[in-house]
Amino acid sequence: MPTIRRLPEHLVNRIAAGEVVERPAAALKELVENAVDAGATRIAIRLVEGGLGSFEVTDDGCAMTPEEMTLALERHATSKLPDEAIEQVATLGFRGEALPSIASVARFTLESRPHGAAQGWKRVVDHGALVSEGPAALPPGTRVRVEQVFARIPARRKFLRTPRSEYAASLDVVRRLAMARPDIGFTLDHGERRVLGLQPGEALADRVAQIVGRELKDNGVAIELERDAIRLTGIAGLPTYNRGIADHQYLFVNGRPVKDRLLAGAVRGAYSDMLARDRHAVLALFLTLPPGDVDVNVHPAKTEVRFRDAQAVRGFIVSGLRRALATGDRRSAQSPDAAAMERWQRERDEPSPALRSIFEGRDWSRPSASVAEGAASPWRSADPQSMAEPQGRAEPAAPLAPEERAYPLGIARGQVANTYIVAEAEDGLVLVDQHAAHERLVLERLRAAGAGEAAARSQALLMPDVVELEEPACDRLEEAAERLVQLGLAIERFGPTAMLVRALPHSLRNGDPEKLLRDIDDDLVKHGQDEDKGALLLSEKLELVLATMACHGSVRAGRVLSVAEMNALLREMEATPRSGQCNHGRPTWVKLSMEDVEKLFGRH
Missing domain, CATH: 3.30.565.10 (Histidine kinase-like ATPase, C-terminal domain)
Structure with missing residues (x-):
């Protein structure tokens, strides 16, 4: 030995x-x-x-x-x-x-x-x-x-x-x-x-902007929330200001930078219905709470923490982020794309060869054949790139009434390609994606009407479904069963390596119980039981159901809208939280300032 x-x-x-x-x-x-x-x-x-x-x-x-x-x-x-008293440590x-x-x-x-x-x-x-x-x-x-x-x-x-x-x-x-x-x-x-x-002594927002990027300060909302002894501050980027990786999420607990699964999961939950699953929010969050309520002695590198009441911390962060985004994200984070703006071209000094061939030899004293014959054929030319068929409708540009000048999204002036609404605001030109905007509005209406609760109602199975899983997976799901039943998923243990599914959420009644349980278990493994993430995953699935309902009930691209309908859509967008982005995190509208318009014509 x-x-x-x-x-x-x-x-x-x-x-x-x-x-x-x-x-x-x-x-x-x-x-x-x-x-x-x-x-x-x-x-x-x-x-x-x-x-x-x-x-x-x-x-x-x-x-x-x-x-x-x-x-x-x-x-x-x-x-x-x-x-x-190591549990009271206040230093890094x-x-x-x-x-x-x-x-x-x-x-x-x-x-x-x-x-x-x-x-x-x-x-x-x-x-x-x-x-x-x-x-x-x-x-x-x-x-x-x-x-x-x-x-x-x-x-x-x-x-x-x-x-x-x-x-x-x-x-x-x-x-x-x-x-x-x-x-x-x-x-x-x-x-x-x-x-x-x-430099020392900077404001928190200025320091964050210098490190993360000025865009976050311009396209984010300030977070300032306090409940009992817990405080949350920082800057949260609008959903339309997102990235393809989560490396731009800066999370701090009592001034200590951490990479914590609970905090990352809370951020994902707060943005769950505003971002596509492969996109990630950009933010800097600072959580402050009594030292005794958080254990920093989890790993020698001190980048992981454990909270005494993990569910309360997670709920506090989710509610704080959602409250801030609901008040600040009616605006869109995206200005017109720079590359797209560069493709705008002023008239060239010399006409193109195609245009020159049209102008040369024409008798301008007589109307063209199409006009003389009263034809309604589309406007065409030998150069389709320079004289393409117009696909827009416009109303007379009457002066804005005093009360209309205060509208952030302006007054509708027309529709382009039966998809984009063109509106005139006091400070610029607004383009609205009618389908993306209405999709968000319908989703918020469904929520307000309690569609979320309706979607979570249980649908009892005529014959309970037995799902075979590994024993550790069954153990994790059994521990989460009480929380999952609140969302309409009723499961119970059925032997060492099986779970019995008795009821599914109403909106997922036609889904695959085995795939649903495996997805929830994968999330429990990834994020941990204490973080209530299995329930979060199911909530996200129900949110996807609502988003699908909203998509099918919204104005489709290609539909002709009257001016009254366009203005009604703009007014509802101004009054609806999170209307600055669609259900997948893309912008619903962009604004071109009058200064930018004038630059296009060399007037500035």
Whole structure:
């Protein structure tokens, strides 16, 4: 039998480093968090080769004495837990593992000088071994430099990615930490290039806009919600301002950037009827709650959290997002596409050869044959690209009445291709997709009339359906059964590896029970039982039923509308929440400002 022995200290540190220092970006995150916890007002980061060569973090925080520096490089030594109440931790770091773990797998240089001290102190540790220490010249604060990451552990080094990939990961880390603390100034240099320069004391919205993009501020709604001891702030992008990946969702809990499945699921639930399933919202959400209500000691990287009352947190986020979007998303996030606008062309100085052939040799004193004969044939020419058949209807452009000037979507002036409504507003030209707009309006009417509750009614099966599943899947579904029955799905355990389906939601009565249960179980596996996501998936399926009903009951593209019908549609859009986008997240209308119109004709 093998003999049990204690592992040597250097090997213990390397094992611990495997959890904390997965890549240079993970080590950089720990160092920046230390700088934030030290009370820094400015933090400077410098990367070489994306962090593979070296990276350095300098701050003007409280710093450390030589004795504290020695202690900080020992495992599980920290100043961030004054007592043993780890559930009340209020700092980003608290485990006391980061510095010794990093120093065990790289050349680690730590320099620090407390405010008021005559000089600083320096310690250099090379892959776990102290190689030098002594006085150092630096301003008050701390500077940490990490070089040769995994240089003596080739098995780990070869799994690192390219400098470009490691740089992208490091940049994401800095962006998220900087977004959470607009009161701190951040600079990030990659080689000789300044990548990020953020001044301290910025407003949260301005900091988010600088990091995520000015478009989010212009195409988003502010979030400000408080209930009891929980507070939610941030910016949520309009559904029409979306992306194909979820990497642009920035989520924070008590100032800590996290990648939490519950929060991501709450965001998905809030946008569930406003985005296609392959599109993702863009937002930055900051959740604040008492430290005792959230467990941050779930993973060494501290990017995962666990909530004491997960359902209450999820419901709070969903309701807060929906409330904000209902008040702000009557507008569309999309202005006319720039590429489409570039294709607008002014008349050329010289007529095209096709037009010249028409004009030359014509007797303009006599009307054309079609006009002389009173024919109603379409307007044609030898150049179909320049003189195509018109497909629009217009009404006389009467002046806007005073009360009509206040209409955000203006007054209908015509219809193009029997699909798009053209309206004149006081500040520009509005184009409305009549089918997409009416589809959203019908869906909101169905909701208001209680169609959602009707769709969720149970339809008892004449013969209960037995669905064969793996035992763990049956266990998960059995635990979720009480919540699922509230949505009309009645199931019960039928042996170790089967579930009995007694009733389906009314609107899904013709669906496949086996496929429905497998989809719900897949979602439970992906997002976890505590997050009530199985019920969320079923709710999304019912929302799809409502969306299908709305699609079939809405005005179709190609239908001729009267001016009165067009104006009625515009007025209802102005009064309906979420009318700025259709049920799939596409815009229902765009506006071309008068300034843009004038630019097309060279008048501005």
